[in-house]
């Protein structure tokens with residue numbers, strides 16, 4: 001059975017798509033065969049909003065409900081907004097984990113549409129320059145993605161209360177440089193562990 005909703009620690013996670021704007025060679029979905037700590041995150045079909053809502057037992061049990069699976073939930077902007085509206089009305093705090101390329105993907109600024117729906121957004125920036133970022137993440141929009149992500153993070157601050165740039169502690173990446181980029185942009189930074197062991 002494919003997993004739409006899974007839990008980790010105090011948070012609940014929503015896996016609503018397997019589509020992504022990056023093709024990161026280090027993505028654990030490849031080496032973990034789409035599994036994640038006992039859950040199968042490979043979706044045979046993308047769930048409807050109704051299926052997403054029904055997959056969650058009780059939003060109040062979780063500190064945050066986070067759109068984060070083996071894909072970028074912002075590829076399903078309408079479903080994400082509709083889901084967030086329902087969850088918000090039930091008292092949830094909502095976060096999106098994203099590659100930060102949604103404005104480029106849609107060719108417009110989608111961030112105003114998230115205002116009052118989303119409490120926090122974590123934006124991955126695994127690279128400290130355009131060429132390095134392109135090599136490490138293979139984004140759909142090539143080297144222009146790097147500047148686009150930083151622009152997206154700055155713009156997000158106008159509409160979303162908590163904006164954080166994150167970077168994975170990849171062996172080949174000097175994340176202190178990414179932390180400096182975030183600081184210079186006036187955005188909080190958080191390092192994320194590199195999951196290199198087998199899925200268990």
Ligand code: SF4
Pocket residue numbers: 020021022023024026027028029069070071072099
């Ligand atoms: S952005 Fe995340 S989900 Fe997408 S390929 Fe990279 S690591 Fe995997």
